[in-house]
Amino acid sequence: MLLSKGIFLRFIKYAPLATFVCYKPTLPPPTLLPKNQTLIFSAHTQHTKMVTTAPQEKEVTHEFPFFRVFKDGTVEVLRPPPKFLPPSDDPATGLRIKDTVISSDPPVSARLFLPKITNNNKLPVYLFFHGSGFCARSAFSPEYSNHVAAVANEAKVLAVSVEYGKFPARPLPACYEDAWRSFQWVTSHADGTGTEPWLNDHGDFQRLFVAGSSAGGNITHTLISQIGKTGSPPGVRVEGAIMVHPFFGGLGDDAQWLFMCKDNKGPEDPRLKPAEEDLRRLGCERVLVCVAEKDSLMVAGKNYVEALKKSGWGGSIELVIHWGMTHSQHVHFPDQGNSREVLRKFASFIHQQP
DSSP states (O other), X not given: OEEOTTTOOSEEEOOTTSOOOOOOOOOOOOEEOOTTEXXXXXTTTTEEEEEESOOOOOOEEEEOSSEXXXXXXXXXXXXXXXXXXXXXXXXXXXXXXXXXXXXETTEEEEEEEEOOOOSSOOEEEEEEEOXXXXXXXXXXXXHHHHHHHHHXXXXXXXXXXXXXXXXXXXXXXXXXXXXXXXXXXXXXXXXXXXXXXXXXXXXXXXXXXXEEETHHHHHHHHHHHHHXXXXXXXXXXXXXXXXXXXXXXXXXXXXXXXXXXXXXXXXXXXXXXXXXXXXXXXXXXXXEEEEEEEOTTHHHHXXXXXXXXXTTOOSEEXXXXXXXXXXXXXXXXXXXXXXXXXXXHHHHHHTOOO
């Protein structure tokens, strides 16, 4: 069992009023745990221990697609801990990759991707949030690291893929708070005085794009809604947002999100069901929404587009249907179907002329 930089735990005691302790986002190689061993985290003792075999069978009170909850409050994530792919430059394309820490408390980190530079022109900045139900996978997992690398190469963008807090170690709204925190960190480089040289030297902050896949698409919407309320920092222009196979509520599967986010407003929560007022004030100029034909979330994505059109928002919106594709197929099976065409669409949207 692989443990990536300590944010993902197999079994965690869920206690909404407790202070959750998770590993800080240091960036060493993963730890390989012996077979039949798992990590158990107790919010009461604030300690983690390794035990042999899985916990004894207990009464289940909630069963969700991504996790189950036991009567004693223990949460079992029904996905394996994400594998950690170390950052590695690609000599074939000239792409450079490195990891950085955005915040140590709470722990937020990111992987940066800088494509080969052939002139002195600065690159659009691409702020990305990965998917997997707000509780699984990682910006450092092979599938998402390879995906963002492919986007950076294809679209010639300086990409920042965020490792945000996930349930149950950090229940929602941690992911939304981390998204805002990462936006503030990225845009702090707009005047060239930030802590990350790549962003200072190569980022064009008049061409900032926010993007996300699946749960990350939902995070993207929430972030650009917040930007619409507060405005962009000086020297920053959020040109566009890309939401790919985004998760939104209203399709009868809201229970998992509502359980993960105890501080919610029910099925009408604007993070789950975008409010008309928020849509009208989205903090970007253009939006691309992609849905997959064979995805149960296709209807949610289409509903989002229709609601945005009716809201009175003044920007431009484009809906693309990935015919024949399943949910996040372009991430998990990049060589199948129309996955390459998906990347080309991202690039054309980013470099679209007014």
